[in-house]
Amino acid sequence: MSLVTAVPAADSALALQHFESLLGFETDCWDVHDALSGGSHDFVLLDVRSAAMYEKGHIAGALSLPHGKIIASKLAHYPTDTVFVTYCAGPHCNGAIRGAIRLARLGRPVKTMPGGVTGWLDEGFTLATGAAEASAAA
DSSP states (O other), X not given: OOTTTSSOOOOHHHHHHHHHHHTTTBOOHHHHHHHHHHTOOOSEEEEOSOHHHHHHOBOTTOXXXXXXXXXXXXXXXXXXXXXXXXXXXXXXXXXXXXXXXXXXHTTOOEEEOTTXXXXXXXXXXXXXXXXXXXHHHO
């Protein structure tokens, strides 16, 4: 018996429930890229890293809103059913989760993009550079 099978795999029905539920919490870089480039942009992509990191490289179309600055007043102009997708540096960074927690506490629908910038680059996608627009970072 290996360490892999020392704990038995979950029952298939339970596994199905678990894996299907994950998609309610997460999306991936490929799906975000497809939506952004295909015009079905039905969410707001938030880069929750610092403004300095955003300037160095971010996903084109993402707004800069560091996770510590996510407050109700900065979201007031979005309808309450707006879906937000948060990302940070990559799987080694928990900023996307911190941002998602703040959004969820504000009653906003949210998913994370766990790969973040690292995953985006791993997929072969490029980053934009430059400062955030004043309205996005306000």
